[in-house]
Amino acid sequence: MSPTSWRSRPPSERAILAGRPGRSERPGRSERDGEGLAELRLLAETAGADVRGEVLQRRGPIRSSTFLSKGKIEEVRALSAEQESSLLLLDEDLSPAQSRNLEAELKMKVVDRTGLILDIFSRRAHTREARLQVELAQLEYILPRLTRMWEHLSRLGGGIGTRGPGETQLEVDRRRIRERIAKLKRELTRVVKERRVQRRGRRDCFKVSLVGYTNAGKSTLFNALTRAHVYVEDRLFATLDPTTRVFAAGDGERALLTDTVGFIRKLPPKLVASFRATLEEVAEADLLLHVIDCMEPDIDAHINAVEGVLESIGALGRPRLLVFNKLDSLTDEVAALGLRARYPGAVFVSALTRGGLPELREEAMRTLRRNSNGGARPNERRGGDP
Numbered sequence: 237m238s239p240t241s242w243r244s245r246p247p248s249e250r251a252i253l254a255g256r257p258g259r260s261e262r263p264g265r266s267e268r269d270g271e272g273l274a275e276l277r278l279l280a281e282t283a284g285a286d287v288r289g290e291v292l293q294r295r296g297p298i299r300s301s302t303f304l305s306k307g308k309i310e311e312v313r314a315l316s317a318e319q320e321s322s323l324l325l326l327d328e329d330l331s332p333a334q335s336r337n338l339e340a341e342l343k344m345k346v347v348d349r350t351g352l353i354l355d356i357f358s359r360r361a362h363t364r365e366a367r368l369q370v371e372l373a374q375l376e377y378i379l380p381r382l383t384r385m386w387e388h389l390s391r392l393g394g395g396i397g398t399r400g401p402g403e404t405q406l407e408v409d410r411r412r413i414r415e416r417i418a419k420l421k422r423e424l425t426r427v428v429k430e431r432r433v434q435r436r437g438r439r440d441c442f443k444v445s446l447v448g449y450t451n452a453g454k455s456t457l458f459n460a461l462t463r464a465h466v467y468v469e470d471r472l473f474a475t476l477d478p479t480t481r482v483f484a485a486g487d488g489e490r491a492l493l494t495d496t497v498g499f500i501r502k503l504p505p506k507l508v509a510s511f512r513a514t515l516e517e518v519a520e521a522d523l524l525l526h527v528i529d530c531m532e533p534d535i536d537a538h539i540n541a542v543e544g545v546l547e548s549i550g551a552l553g554r555p556r557l558l559v560f561n562k563l564d565s566l567t568d569e570v571a572a573l574g575l576r577a578r579y580p581g582a583v584f585v586s587a588l589t590r591g592g593l594p595e596l597r598e599e600a601m602r603t604l605r606r607n608s609n610g611g612a613r614p615n616e617r618r619g620g621d622p
């Protein structure tokens with residue numbers, strides 16, 4: 237794979253999906269009925285792909301050289317010929333060698349999960365901060381792949397036009413990428429500092445951050461609670477940049493609410509690291525509102541994925557309130573009662589119909605007061621940085 241080739245593809249490239257069925261997928265379904273890899277399909281569509289079929293690799297040992305078994309590779313080959321597709325999107329992270337082997341066997345472009353998520357982020361990054369963060373993650377993803385690609389060329393026997401010039405070109409490319417990475421890191425360090433200064437200015441306020449799986453409805457809830465107009469879309473990663481607004485005020489106290497980037501299962505660690513400037517806000521919040529889509533079939537997997545990211549950014553210890561959103565869609569009374577019984581401390585809302593919002597605001601403020609030094613207001617609290 238040319239590391240950058242898939243970034244410049246036309247908007248609706250025909251794609252075949254492959255991966256292991258998720259835990260929430262129902263057994264016994266056919267592999268082409270569109271249910272097997274629901275999240276990958278959403279990611280693919282968000283990236284602008286025209287999904288033409290799915291191939292499921294059942295549980296069991298994988299073929300280490302290509303991840304997919306020989307039989308599955310044949311299936312992908314047949315399906316892609318039938319659908320005239322030249323792109324395979326894999327729901328797993330491949331080593332550089334695996335993606336190279338798979339591309340060689342299939343003679344089609346292969347993009348793994350991290351590659352796909354990075355592609356979506358690069359399409360979504362509009363502000364300077366987001367672009368810096370995404371570019372850093374992309375270059376760090378590309379760098380080891382570049383190395384392996386050129387090593388592979390050298391191993392093929394070198395000879396005229398490959399070995400000598402190949403190695404030279406590899407060194408040049410690697411040096412350029414390393415230099416760019418160093419420059420991006422310096423710029424991001426400046427962004428981190430700017431954000432810290434901004435937050436210092438808000439020391440006297442309670443700080444609340446919305447966190448949650450992508451598409452859970454964080455931005456919709458943010459708009460409903462603050463009357464802001466943050467962009468909302470039924471696609472993944474609509475939000476990359478944080479926005480902060482006043483969300484409650486009164487009795488000499490103010491709480492600020494921040495909407496930020498959503499999380500997903502297997503969010504690339506490099507991407508999380510690159511988003512340090514954005515995610516520090518979360519790590520320093522007085523309260524996290526963990527928004528969950530109550531229609532999600534595997535709620536616990538989503539909660540675990542979010543907690544995994546929170547842990548990796550040092551925010552798992554922050555006070556947290558579970559907020560089940562989209563209650564308007566949950567028409568099954570028994571399921572609604574079941575959820576309330578399973579998560580007794582949670583708040584249930586509909587950002588769309590604004591149901592449950594007063595209760596959420598009250599519960600959030602109650603939790604903030606309880607956690608802030610025995611009821612003192614934020615400007616009376618001890619301590620330096622917010």
Ligand SMILES: Nc1nc2c(ncn2[C@@H]2O[C@H](COP(=O)(O)OP(=O)(O)OP(=O)(O)O)[C@@H](O)[C@H]2O)c(=O)[nH]1
Nearest residue numbers: 450451452453454455456469473474475498587588
């Ligand atoms: N039925 C229903 N749909 C909702 C509700 N809240 C949000 N949605 C829809 O869910 C989709 C995602 O909403 P967003 O607010 O963009 O979700 P998000 O969590 O900010 O997503 P990312 O920024 O992509 O991580 C949109 O189509 C919203 O209209 C709700 O309470 N009920």
Ligand SMILES: [Mg+2]
Nearest residue numbers: 454455474475
């Ligand atoms: Mg959003």
